[in-house]
Amino acid sequence: MNPADPAIRFENLEKRYGAVQVLNGISGAIYPGEVVAVIGSSGCGKSTLLRCFNRLETINGGSLVVNDMDLSQPNLSLSELRQLRAQVGIVFQQFNLFPHMTVLQNLTLAPRRVLRESAKESARLARVYLEKVGLSEKAQAYPEQLSGGQKQRVAIARALCMKPKIMLFDEPTSALDPELVGEVLAVMQQLAEEGMTMVVVTHEMQFAREVATRVIFLNKGQIEEEGAARQVLTYPKSDRLKAFLSRMSFAPA
Numbered sequence: 168m169n170p171a172d173p174a175i176r177f178e179n180l181e182k183r184y185g186a187v188q189v190l191n192g193i194s195g196a197i198y199p200g201e202v203v204a205v206i207g208s209s210g211c212g213k214s215t216l217l218r219c220f221n222r223l224e225t226i227n228g229g230s231l232v233v234n235d236m237d238l239s240q241p242n243l244s245l246s247e248l249r250q251l252r253a254q255v256g257i258v259f260q261q262f263n264l265f266p267h268m269t270v271l272q273n274l275t276l277a278p279r280r281v282l283r284e285s286a287k288e289s290a291r292l293a294r295v296y297l298e299k300v301g302l303s304e305k306a307q308a309y310p311e312q313l314s315g316g317q318k319q320r321v322a323i324a325r326a327l328c329m330k331p332k333i334m335l336f337d338e339p340t341s342a343l344d345p346e347l348v349g350e351v352l353a354v355m356q357q358l359a360e361e362g363m364t365m366v367v368v369t370h371e372m373q374f375a376r377e378v379a380t381r382v383i384f385l386n387k388g389q390i391e392e393e394g395a396a397r398q399v400l401t402y403p404k405s406d407r408l409k410a411f412l413s414r415m416s417f418a419p420a
Contacts (some may be wrong), residue, residue: 181228189215191388202365204375207385213368256326257335260342262318264310271306274325296324316347336367376400384408
């Protein structure tokens with residue numbers, strides 16, 4: 168992929184669940200090294216859009232290309248899906264760690280099975296990424312021994328162990344107690360500063376304004392407003408975005 172080409176490109180993208188239109192012909196692009204925050208009220212299509220980028224949802228219309236792979240095709244092979252999901256990591260609201268495995272075992276499972284890495288190499292990389300998220304000492308701990316913030320940082324490290332080109336975050340702090348949110352956002356900010364391409368569905372407006380390159384505001388399955396994060400969140404043009412920000416206790420300046 169040419170570095171000047173979009174990492175993700177979507178045109179007239181549609182997604183329906185039965186008769187319910189969730190994404191209504193939206194178009195856009197996300198470029199390598201960008202951090203794009205996707206914001207909007209519950210039910211506007213944010214998480215659905217994110218899941219389309221990783222082919223956890225199949226689109227119903229339009230085109231979607233991720234890392235030069237055409238996800239508009241209805242039938243991708245298992246090897247193509249594995250290739251896609253190795254390149255596009257995703258972190259969910261819930262941590263989805265295997266409770267019967269140690270942190271280290273959680274981190275090494277996918278690299279060994281999908282990337283065919285050796286036990287020694289996968290463990291080495293796992294320790295590198297545990298150190299990156301500040302949890303080196305938790306390698307032999309089990310998920311039940313971790314706080315919510317620690318579990319989410321482990322989930323981020325697990326995604327990084329696949330050496331992805333793109334990271335997707337689906338409201339990664341929404342299930343956390345307020346005092347634990349900061350430690351997860353700090354890891355995400357570090358990744359952004361290192362140049363990781365990121366798409367973040369979030370209600371953390373301060374994080375979006377300070378860290379995101381760009382913001383996309385979805386409303387009823389359509390892009391209502393988008394642009395440079397600081398500009399959009401400080402001087403919103405759309406009345407709907409102004410109302411949304413006021414409800415988030417983040418009134419524009």
